[in-house]
Amino acid sequence: MVxxxxxxxxxxxxxNKIIPFPFLLIWNGMLVLLLMxxxxxxxxxxxxxxxxxxxxxxxxxxxxxxxxxxxxxxxxDLWVKAKVYVNLFEKDARKIWNPRNKxxxxxISFILIYLMFLIIPFTFTPxxxxxxxxxxxxxxxxxxxxxxxxxxxxxxxxxxxxxxxxVGWEIDITISYDGVIFLIHDSTLERTTNIxxxxxxxxxxxxxxxxxxxxxxxxxxxxxxNQDPFGTISDGYVTQAESDSxxxxxxxxxxxxxxxxxxxxxxxxxDSKGPSSSHPYYATYEDMLLDQLNASGLGKDILxxxxxxxxxxxxxxxxxxxxxxxxxxxxxxxxxxxxxTNAQFKEYQEENVTVIAWTVDSPSRFSQxxxxxxxxxxxxxxxxxxxxxxxxxxxxxxxxxIGWSQLNISIVMISCFTYFLIKRRKTx
Numbered sequence: 001m002v003x004x005x006x007x008x009x010x011x012x013x014x015x016n017k018i019i020p021f022p023f024l025l026i027w028n029g030m031l032v033l034l035l036m037x038x039x040x041x042x043x044x045x046x047x048x049x050x051x052x053x054x055x056x057x058x059x060x061x062x063x064x065x066x067x068x069x070x071x072x073x074x075x076x077d078l079w080v081k082a083k084v085y086v087n088l089f090e091k092d093a094r095k096i097w098n099p100r101n102k103x104x105x106x107x108i109s110f111i112l113i114y115l116m117f118l119i120i121p122f123t124f125t126p127x128x129x130x131x132x133x134x135x136x137x138x139x140x141x142x143x144x145x146x147x148x149x150x151x152x153x154x155x156x157x158x159x160x161x162x163x164x165x166x167v168g169w170e171i172d173i174t175i176s177y178d179g180v181i182f183l184i185h186d187s188t189l190e191r192t193t194n195i196x197x198x199x200x201x202x203x204x205x206x207x208x209x210x211x212x213x214x215x216x217x218x219x220x221x222x223x224x225x226n227q228d229p230f231g232t233i234s235d236g237y238v239t240q241a242e243s244d245s246x247x248x249x250x251x252x253x254x255x256x257x258x259x260x261x262x263x264x265x266x267x268x269x270x271d272s273k274g275p276s277s278s279h280p281y282y283a284t285y286e287d288m289l290l291d292q293l294n295a296s297g298l299g300k301d302i303l304x305x306x307x308x309x310x311x312x313x314x315x316x317x318x319x320x321x322x323x324x325x326x327x328x329x330x331x332x333x334x335x336x337x338x339x340x341t342n343a344q345f346k347e348y349q350e351e352n353v354t355v356i357a358w359t360v361d362s363p364s365r366f367s368q369x370x371x372x373x374x375x376x377x378x379x380x381x382x383x384x385x386x387x388x389x390x391x392x393x394x395x396x397x398x399x400x401x402i403g404w405s406q407l408n409i410s411i412v413m414i415s416c417f418t419y420f421l422i423k424r425r426k427t428x
Contacts, residue, residue, distance in 0.1 A: 044362070047339070051364045051392075053126050061408070064117045065415045068110070072419045075110060078103040118412075121404040127342040127368045128394045135349070135373040138366070140385055141269055142166040143359050144185060148380045149232050150242070151224040152192065153183040154249050158260050160242070164382035168267025168301075170358075171257055175275050175285050180212040181254040181292065184273070193218040193251070208275040212253070221249025230380075237383045254289075258296045269303040269335075269356075269378070303333065303356075320344060323351040338365060342372060349373035360385070367391035 049056070081099045145157020146164055153172055161169045172185040184207045189195040196203040198217050202210075225233070225246050232238050252260075261268045272289060275282050290310035293302050302314040307330060318331035320340050326332070334348060338357040348355050349372060358378035360366050363385065369377060370391050379385050395403070 044339070044365070047342075047365050047368060048362075050126055050342070051128070051368060053124070054121070057120050057124075058407070060120070061117050061411060064114065065411050068114055069415050069419050069422070071110065073423065075103070075107055076423075078106055118408045122401065125397070125400070127345070128371045128391060129397050129400045130371050130394060131397045134391070134394060135370065137388075138357075138370055138374050138377040139167045140165065140382060141267060141356065141376050141378045142169040142382055143378045143380050144172060145169050146380075146382050148230040148361075149238055149383060151221040151246055151249055153185055153252075154220055154246075155252050155256060155260055156221065156242075156246055156249050158257070158264070158266075160238075161382060162264050162266070165386045166266070166382055168269055168303075168376075169261070170269035170271060170378055171254075172271045172273055173254055173289070174208050174273045175279070175281050175288070176212045176215060177209055177280065178211040178213075179281050179288070181289060182212065182215060183252050183254070183257060187273070189215075189218065192223060193220050194222060206276060208279055215251050218251060219248050220251045221246035232383070254292060258292075258298065261301070262296065262298060267301050267303065268298060272305070303335070305335075317356070323348065323353050326353065338369060338377075342368070345369070345372040345374060363388055364392055367393070 078099065081103070142157070142161030142164075144152035145154065146160035146166070146169075147153075147157055149160040149164070150157040158169050171183050173181050173183055175181050184192070186192065187206055188204055189207050189210070190203050195218060199205075199210075199214070207215075225243050228234055233243050258268070260266075270289075270293065272286070275285055279285070281288065286306065286308065287310065290304070290306060290308060293304065294310060294313055296302070299313050300315045303317050304311050304314050305317055307316070315332050316330050317333045317335040318326065318329060320334060320336040321329070321331065326334070332354070334353055334355045336355065336357060338360050345355065345357075354375050356376040356378055357369050357374050360369065360377045360379050361381040361384070366377060366379075366385050366388060368391075371394050377385065
């Protein structure tokens, strides 16, 4: 006796229906939070994807070609059915939607989609592809001095910048409560000094609330030795003698930074933080700064963002604007975050606009900017970028197009050969 067992249809558990919704809600919420927090740094993802885009495109074309080999037999079957249909039902062949028209539409769609993937490399050219000769390697400006090799915004950081081949250094400045301009990046002294030990009740006070005599009591170097925040001491980029010398390093004044810049023939890129609105020198700070910079005699070797007449003797910099706008606002040099589009960088190169890109620590991004003709790169990792002798990869535009043409032809031929080989085996 044969017993027939009726199969029950498997139904998902109630939890399986409910769980995906809160999961997706949390996932999307975290993604939005990431995008909000990442800000301009999100551009790193875009530039890194572009750097490896030839490999990604090649992989995509190979996948599409493999899928095409599987689809071709089905398209062939459509044409066989269309031929039979026309022979048997010739009087109905004029109908719009019939097997013959269906075969035509599917075939044309298939060809157009396949061609679309094949021409991607020609419509989207990576920035590592250069037209003409490779531009000169960008010159390096040490961000806050050699800030991954020495305590930032100190003379020691300037000395390491010179040692590792920088042509200039960027410094952050503000003014003390008694009217002396000095180097500091943060609004407080807590991160880069021993303020908590010397003035424990004022550790969170603004840096511009201290007099110069108080600032000179602080140690601005030991934190770097104790924390080794970038691993450059343990990795051997910083010698033991250099590391020992950082202990007790003082906060420098702008006057000391100017003298060091002059003695070493450097470019001085000034990033002015400025005091709070309640500071006694708030109203006169910018004029005091420009007067001191003018008196230095460094002239065009000083980069400033001020539009005041006192800055006429220096090099005025501005953010990313169109080349035709630069001269109307008195800008001589573009100082921009490296995440602006490569099309903008190309436009600056074509218009012979001098550009500084900041802050670049990635060798791959540095390679892209090199190929784009950027003049200066501001970096924390002098020891990494100085050692780069050529871009990670680059091609002449003509060779790039020829290479992709040959590769596409080869892929199409291999796909066709594979299709006919599979078809032949099925018929044997």
